[in-house]
Amino acid sequence: MIAGIFLLNSCVLKSLQPFYIQEAISFEKALVGNWNDQEKSQWHIVSFKTKLAEEKAKKDPLAIDMSAYFERYREGYFITYTKNDQEATFVAMPFKIHGKLFIDMTLIEDMSNNPTNLVGQHIIKAHTVAKVTISDDKQIRFDWLDDERIKELQKAEQIKLSYTTIHVDDTLLLTATSKELYQFLEKFVANNTDEVWGTSDYAILKPANAKP
Amino acid sequence: MQSLNSSSIFGRNYNIVFNIVLWFLYYAILVVIFSQGEVPKKVDYVYALSYLFFMLVPIVISTYILLPKLLQRRKYIVFGITFLGICVLFGQLYTWYFDHWIDTIFSDYYFISYQTKIQAITKLIVFLIVSVLLNIFVSWLQYNEQRNRVLQLENQRIQWQLSHLRSQINPHFLFNSLNVIYALAIEKKEEIQEAIVQLSDVLRYIIYDADTEQIALKDEIKLLKNYIAFQKFRTHGLEEVSFETNVVDDSFTIYPMLFLPLLENAYKHGMTSNEAKTAIHITLLQEGTQCTFRIENSAIHSSEMKSENYSGVGLENIKNNLEIVYPNQHQFLIEKMANTFTVTIVISQKSKK
Numbered sequence: 001m002i003a004g005i006f007l008l009n010s011c012v013l014k015s016l017q018p019f020y021i022q023e024a025i026s027f028e029k030a031l032v033g034n035w036n037d038q039e040k041s042q043w044h045i046v047s048f049k050t051k052l053a054e055e056k057a058k059k060d061p062l063a064i065d066m067s068a069y070f071e072r073y074r075e076g077y078f079i080t081y082t083k084n085d086q087e088a089t090f091v092a093m094p095f096k097i098h099g100k101l102f103i104d105m106t107l108i109e110d111m112s113n114n115p116t117n118l119v120g121q122h123i124i125k126a127h128t129v130a131k132v133t134i135s136d137d138k139q140i141r142f143d144w145l146d147d148e149r150i151k152e153l154q155k156a157e158q159i160k161l162s163y164t165t166i167h168v169d170d171t172l173l174l175t176a177t178s179k180e181l182y183q184f185l186e187k188f189v190a191n192n193t194d195e196v197w198g199t200s201d202y203a204i205l206k207p208a209n210a211k212p
Numbered sequence: 213m214q215s216l217n218s219s220s221i222f223g224r225n226y227n228i229v230f231n232i233v234l235w236f237l238y239y240a241i242l243v244v245i246f247s248q249g250e251v252p253k254k255v256d257y258v259y260a261l262s263y264l265f266f267m268l269v270p271i272v273i274s275t276y277i278l279l280p281k282l283l284q285r286r287k288y289i290v291f292g293i294t295f296l297g298i299c300v301l302f303g304q305l306y307t308w309y310f311d312h313w314i315d316t317i318f319s320d321y322y323f324i325s326y327q328t329k330i331q332a333i334t335k336l337i338v339f340l341i342v343s344v345l346l347n348i349f350v351s352w353l354q355y356n357e358q359r360n361r362v363l364q365l366e367n368q369r370i371q372w373q374l375s376h377l378r379s380q381i382n383p384h385f386l387f388n389s390l391n392v393i394y395a396l397a398i399e400k401k402e403e404i405q406e407a408i409v410q411l412s413d414v415l416r417y418i419i420y421d422a423d424t425e426q427i428a429l430k431d432e433i434k435l436l437k438n439y440i441a442f443q444k445f446r447t448h449g450l451e452e453v454s455f456e457t458n459v460v461d462d463s464f465t466i467y468p469m470l471f472l473p474l475l476e477n478a479y480k481h482g483m484t485s486n487e488a489k490t491a492i493h494i495t496l497l498q499e500g501t502q503c504t505f506r507i508e509n510s511a512i513h514s515s516e517m518k519s520e521n522y523s524g525v526g527l528e529n530i531k532n533n534l535e536i537v538y539p540n541q542h543q544f545l546i547e548k549m550a551n552t553f554t555v556t557i558v559i560s561q562k563s564k565k
Contacts, residue, residue, distance in 0.1 A: 157254035159322040180324045187315055187322055
C-alpha cells in the first residue's frame with residue numbers, strides 16, 4: 001500500500017491523461033541517481049532508455065512486450081521508490097513550460113497492489129505534476145500541484161477544464177486531454193509565482209551517498 | 213439590411229430591433245453550447261461573448277457587404293470565392309485569437325476545455341451560413357412587402373384611373389341630353405315626357421348600377437337601347453340604327469358602361485358626317501365565355517377624328533379602360549374603310565360569371 005501512503009491525505013492534483021505534450025518533453029540528466037527524501041524514503045531514478053535496455057537484455061518475452069509498451073516513455077525516468085521496505089515503481093516524464101522543468105509521474109506498479117490481484121484491479125493510475133527545482137547543492141525538489149488551486153478557480157468560475165469527481169471520496173480527477181492540460185499549465189505558470197506549487201506535497205531529494 | 217422606409221415593418225427601426233434580437237439569440241446559443249449542458253458559469257458567459265466578438269467581423273462582412281454587393285447582384289461565383297476566403301482567413305485568425313490573444317485579453321480566465329480548432333471553425337462556418345440564409349430570408353420578406361406595396365399603389369392608381377374615365381362620360385352625356393330636352397321643351401313636343409323618362413333610366417343606370425365591378429349584360433343592353441331611343445329625339449329619326457343582339461346567357465356579366473362610349477362616338481361622328489342619313493349598325497353576341505360587340509357607323513372625316521377632346525371619351529380612353537379591366541382578355545379592333553368606321557370589342561372571360 002505504499003502508493004496509498006505516499007499520496008494519502010494529500011490533495012495533489014490528479015489527471016487521467018499526462019500533463020505534457022510530446023513537444024515539451026525535455027530529459028534532464030541531473031535527476032538520474034539514488035536519492036533519499038526528507039522522510040528517509042529511497043528514490044532510485046534511472047533513464048527509461050537504460051531500463052528498456054535492461055529489460056530487453058533479459059530476453060524475457062513478457063519483458064520484451066512490456067518494453068515495447070513503454071517505448072513512449074523512453075525520454076523519461078523509471079523510478080523505484082522504497083519506503084519502510086515497501087517498493088513501488090513510477091514512470092516520470094520531464095517537460096518544460098516557459099523554460100521551467102516539470103515532471104509528470106504515474107504509478108507503474110505497487111508491489112502490494114499487483115494489477116493481477118483484486119486490489120490492483122481497483123487502482124486507476126492517475127498522473128500528477130510537480131515542479132522540479134535543482135539547486136546548486138545538488139538537491140532536487142519536487143513540488144506537486146495542489147488540487148485546491150483548481151478548486152479556487154472553479155469557485156471563482158474562471159476556469160473551464162474537464163474533470164470529474166471520484167464517487168467514493170469526491171477526489172477531483174481531471175479528464176482533459178494532455179493538450180488541454182499543458183495549455184492550462186502554460187497559463188497557470190505564467191499567471192502565478194512558484195509559491196503556489198508544493199503547498200501540501202513536496203519531496204526534497206538528496207543524493208543517497210551524501211552525508212547528513 | 214436596407215430599409216424601405218420608417219413606417220414599414222421592415223423599416224430602419226425594425227432592422228435595428230431585428231439585429232439586436234438576432235445577436236442576442238446568437239449569444240444565448242453560444243452560452244448554451246459552451247456550458248455543455250450544465251448551468252452556465254461566468255467563464256462560459258465570458259467565453260461566449262469573446263467568441264461572439266470573434267464572429268462579429270466575418271458575419272458582418274458576409275451579410276452586410278457580400279450579400280447585397282455580390283449575391284443580390286447575382287455574382288454567385290465571386291460571392292462563393294469571397295465567402296470561402298473569409299472562412300479560411302478567419303479560420304487562421306481563430307488560431308491566433310484563441311491561442312494567444314484571448315489569454316492576454318482575459319488573463320484571469322482559463323478557457324481550456326471548450327472546443328478544438330476544427331469545432332470552432334465549424335461553428336464559425338455554420339453561424340456564417342445561417343446568418344447569410346437568415347438575411348436572404350429577411351431580404352425576401354422585404355422584397356415581398358415592397359412588391360405588395362407597389363401592387364397596392366398600382367391598384368389604387370387603376371381605381372383612380374377607372375373613376376376618372378367614368379367621370380369623363382357622365383358630364384358630357386348629361387350636357388348633350390339636357391340640350392336635347394331643352395330643344396324638345398322649346399318646341400313644346402309631347403315626347404318630352406318620354407324623353408325625360410328615358411334619360412332618367414339612363415342616368416339611374418350610370419349613377420347607381422354602373423358603380424359596381426360587374427353588371428349583367430342584359431342591363432347593359434337595356435342601357436344601349438334607352439340611349440338609342442333617347443337619341444331619336446335629338447336626331448329627329450334621321451339616323452338608321454340597327455341593334456342586333458344574341459345573348460345565350462342572360463346572367464353573363466361585363467364591366468359597366470363598356471360599350472356606351474362607342475355608341476356615343478358613333479352618334480357624334482355619324483351626325484357630323486356629310487351623309488344625309490346616318491347609319492349605325494350594332495351587333496352584340498354572347499356565347500360561352502365570349503362576348504363580341506361590333507359597332508359600325510358611316511364614314512367620318514379625318515378632321516373629326518382628331519377632335520377627340522370635344523367628343524368626350526376618345527378611342528384611346530376606351531382602349532386604356534379595356535387594358536385595365538380586361539388585361540390579356542380582350543381584343544380591340546378598329547377598321548377604317550372608305551364609307552364606314554367599325555370598332556369591335558371581343559371579351560374573353562376566364563370563367564363565366
